[in-house]
Amino acid sequence: MESGDGEVVSNKQVIFKDYAPGALKESDMYITTSTIKLKVPEDCTNGVLPVSGRGVAKVLDSRHPDYKKGDFIWGLTGWEEYSLITATETLFKIHDKDVPLSYYIGILGMPGLTAYAGFYEICSPKKGEFVFISAASGAVGQLVGQFAKLLGCYVVGSAGSKDKVHGDFSVTQKLGTMKRAVFLILLLKAYSSNNVPTRI
Incomplete structure (x- = not known):
């Protein structure tokens, strides 16, 4: 579907049923499908993420000066096909795309940076x-x-x-x-x- 405000697409999301007091199980979550516009609303001040974790994403629309349409980012994203992200302090632009993008949630992301600094800089x-x-x-x-x-x-x-x-x-x-x-x-x-x- 297309409208003047941007394309409207189906969006699968992983949602918590309730607070999980321990190790997360599949029964603690459910998958739902809704629709989302692929354009940032003009009056947007906040978004709701269903379940979030580290991920890699492609920017489809942006009103943030550091992130343009077509950029790739890594950081805190939603467990869904499309996310409206307003907490940009958890995002980092990907400049080098000559490695698999999945590396940015592993060796080139938080785990890798933490392991490298802890081992080589602190422990040495x-x-x-x-x-x-x-x-x-x-x-x-x-x-x-x-x-x-x-x-x-x-x-x-x-x-x-x-x-x-x-x-x-x-x-x-x-x-x-x-x-x-x-x-x-x-x-x-x-x-x-x-x-x-x-x-x-």
């Missing part, structure tokens, strides 16, 4: 040192583990469950070529005082 270990990573199966932890492995460190990580250690998207899948990895923090007690990780 040397080859051969022991590095302990808590939450080694998470977005940041698994990247830190890969950085440590590339540097030649001995990596010890913890994860909250066996699935996070051995499942399809687990620590051992991400760091599977390590010569030796220990993923239960209790095993640290078996090490002598000389083998306690030097970087945590």
